[in-house]
Amino acid sequence: MFLKNKNFFDSQSPVKREKESAMNPLLAENFEEETRVTDSDVNLSFYDKAFMERLQKLEDYCRESNRKDLIMQICDIQEYLASKKFTVAVVGEFNRGKSTLVNRLIERDIIPTSDIPTTTLPIRVSGSKQEILNLRMGAESKTYPLTEKSWEAIEKIRANSKGSKGEICLKRNCSLLMEHDLEIIDTPGVNSQIKGDFSMAEQALSGCDCAVLPMAAISPFSESERLFLQERIIMKKIPRIMVVLTKLDLVEENQRARVIESVRLKLESLNAEIPLYLSSEGLVEGWEEKSGVKAIRKQILDWMQESSHVSLKKDRACQEMKTIISDLTAIYTCQLEIIAEKEEKRKEVAEQKKQQLLRSSQIQWDSLEIEMLKRCNQNFEWIRNMTEDRQQDIIEKLLFELSHVTNPKDWWEKDYPYRMKMEMISLGNALENNLHAFYTRDANWLNQVLQEKYSSVIPPQNQRIADKDVFRSPVMLGDVELQDMKRARMISRISTGAATIGGYLMGGMIGFGPLGMAIGIGGGILSEVFMNKRVETQKQDLSRIIKEELPKIFSDSIATVEQNIREAYVSTILMMKKGCSDWVKVKCDAIDNAQKQAEDPKHEESIRQKIECLKKIGV
Secondary structure, three states: OOOOOOOHHHOOOHHHHHHHHHHOHHHHHHHHHHHOOOOOOOOOOOOOHHHHHHHHHHHHHHHHOOOHHHHHHHHHHHHHHHOOOEEEEEOOOOOOOHHHHHHHHOOOOOOOOOOOOOOOOOEEEEEOOOOEEEEEEOOEEEEEEOOHHHHHHHHHHHHOOOOOOEEEEEEEOOHHHHOOOEEEEEOOOOOOOOOOHHHHHHHHHHOOOEEEEEEEOOOOOOHHHHHHHHHHHHOOOOOEEEEEEEOHHHOOHHHHHHHHHHHHHHHHOOOOOOOEEEOOOOOOOOOHHHEOHHHHHHHHHHHHHOOOHHHHHHHHHHHHHHHHHHHHHHHHHHHHHHHOOOHHHHHHHHHHHHHHHHHHHHHHHHHHHHHHHHHHHHHHHHHHHHHHHHHHHHHHHHHHHHHOOOOHHHHHHHHHHHHHHHHHHHHHHHHHHHHHHHHHHHHHHHHHHHHHHHOOOOOOOOOOOOOHHHHOOOOOOOOOOOOOHHHHHHHHHHHHHHHHHHHHHHHHHHOOHHHHHHHHHHHHHHHHHHHHHHHHHHHHHHHHHHHHHHHHHHHHHHHHHHHHHHHHHHHHHHHHHHHHHHHHHHHHHHHHHHHHHOOOHHHHHHHHHHHHHHHHHOO
């Protein structure tokens, strides 16, 4: 694991702070203020006998229809309503400060943080006097002490799990968690390279009472973040939503207010009444009441104690129930249409309906495939435009550096490979970040369509698009023979010096000492002129090679990137077709089932009663 604070396990415990507070009255006053228990008794769970009976009836219909996917959704609703904890899901893109924010909320740097993805599984943080880590992978569960080595052991197990689902339960002795029945879930970034990161965030959101979305001030409110907020949080009727602006200290002081205002206006445009908070205090004047962890913590506790909390849970459950009811009603209506036909035509009508369903779905799939491929091709245009500009800039930089060197051979063999490596890594990172954002945007759009028409979601692909091996591979030097001009100059100067001294001595013996020295100096000048010409010749050769070879290096790298991005889109399209095909199969099975049962007159009445009952359940 990667830790920015290597000594975080030495942080002060509440017990140690309490002992110190006894010696310092001022510290004791602050400690009591932070750990005071609220007197209000808030019922965080929801139970209404009539409502739960309706939910149970809906579950019975799902079981009768053999809809396992709908049964799982109902189970999630039941668990959500019965939960006595107030669950906060911290979600968003990689490297936005999610884990850092959670650490601040629970008053200790426990969860590892880094500039690369380190949260590889959902981390469910809850209160307990005994601080431990518990890893749950499938049916297996293992408990660890809260140490750095435990995180490393957990990461090793996860890496060898071959994609098995799981979560980490972190027990923390913290007043915020212990005294308020609060639970916080830290999730992997939805645009990182962790397999299943999107579905992990979706799962956390499905059972939460509050969603916290950190956004980095250095690149706030990207298009993918806006879509994630709108389609995965707001449309899912999450009861409470908060956006926290992080890393504001990395923005120039005179630009901070402008960044905050830009984010605030974008949030207002969503018409969802989402408050904006700053993760750190004292950075912008006028935002004191909405800055820092204390302000964020206070807002969460205020929401938890509002009387409307339980009704909001019910509203969200009703919204999800209506989606399930709509799905079942469509199946029953189709069955009634088949039953209404005369006996000799039932089989024919059933087959026609299945073919019609398949054709209309196929048209829809083809349309979605065309649109996704179109979006994929737009990425290619962006890649070419971006890399053409970057390629020209790199060539100009390299040629400028080459023009100022005195020993081209040394620069070519030592400086050039390093400069190319750093430029290619920079290019790879730029491509990776932008292309993943584009892909996430397009995957979210596709999921919105699938959710509306097929009640399904396709998890995004998590392969690396700009593969690091492509951009970090050694640079192959062109086939050119270069003379070491530094060494050649040294030899030339030694020879010239010897000739000058020799000419002086010999000339002195015959009475022409100055003439002999002049001949030696003249030879040195001619030698230097020759060396300079040789240096310029080498520079011209290297300039030609750079202009010819660098575009080929770019072309090969970009071809790999384009192949990876196409594979990601094609894989998503295939998964989309598989999901839609499964949906059609369920519908076709329902049609076949209706045809088989059509001879029983009681069956028709039973279906009509179910439709009427579903209407009442949805009220």
